[in-house]
Amino acid sequence: MRSSYTTLMQSKYFNPAFNSAIFDGPVRIYFAQFHEALALKIYFLIQQKLAAETAKAKEASKASGANILVMVYPTADSFLLSFDGRESKSSPLEVEKWHEDVVIGLRGPVEDENLDLLIETLRLTMDTWRPAPMELSSAPAEL
Numbered sequence: 001m002r003s004s005y006t007t008l009m010q011s012k013y014f015n016p017a018f019n020s021a022i023f024d025g026p027v028r029i030y031f032a033q034f035h036e037a038l039a040l041k042i043y044f045l046i047q048q049k050l051a052a053e054t055a056k057a058k059e060a061s062k063a064s065g066a067n068i069l070v071m072v073y074p075t076a077d078s079f080l081l082s083f084d085g086r087e088s089k090s091s092p093l094e095v096e097k098w099h100e101d102v103v104i105g106l107r108g109p110v111e112d113e114n115l116d117l118l119i120e121t122l123r124l125t126m127d128t129w130r131p132a133p134m135e136l137s138s139a140p141a142e143l
Contacts, residue, residue: 008069013082013103017074025054026061027122031072038109039072042118049119053126066100066131068122072109079107093118100131 008014017032022043031039046054061067073079083094083105092114094105102125110118 011098012084013069013071013098013105015071015073015078015082017078018071025058026066026126027054027057027068027070029070029072032074035072035074035109041115042070042072045115045119046122050123050126053123057126057129060129060131063133064100064131065134066102066129068125068129069098069101069103070118070122071103071105073106074108076108079105093121095121095125102129 014030015032018030020031020033020036020039022029022031022039024043024046027046029039029042057068071082073082079094083096092107092110094107096103096105104118104121104125106118
C-alpha cells in the first residue's frame with residue numbers, strides 16, 4: 001500500500017498543527033506555519049548538501065510512489081504522541097518505516113546543531129532506501 005495524504009492524516013504520525021508542507025521530489029516536509037523558517041532551512045540544506053542522494057531518491061520515488069516524510073512536530077509532547085514509547089530517549093529525531101515510505105520525526109523545533117544530525121540521517125536514509133516498485137495494475141493476475 002502506498003501512503004497518500006489521506007492515509008497520512010489518519011496515521012499516528014499526523015498532527016493537526018501541520019498546516020503547511022514543502023514537497024520536493026521524494027522529500028515532503030510537514031510543519032506548522034510558525035515553523036516555516038525552520039522548514040525552509042531544512043529544505044535549503046537538503047538542496048545544498050544532498051544533491052546526489054536526492055537525485056537517486058527521486059528515481060526510487062518515481063518507480064515506487066513512496067516518499068520520505070520529514071515531520072517537524074510543534075512540541076516535544078506532540079512528537080511523543082506519534083513515536084510512542086520513545087519517552088526515555090532524548091534524541092531530537094526518530095526514523096520509522098511506514099509502508100514503503102520513511103518517516104523522520106523531529107522532536108519539536110530543533111536547534112541548529114541538530115540540523116547536521118537530520119541531514120546525515122537523510123543522507124543515510126536516501127542511500128539505503130529501497131521502496132518496492134509499484135506493480136503494473138494492467139498485469140494479468142497469476143492463478
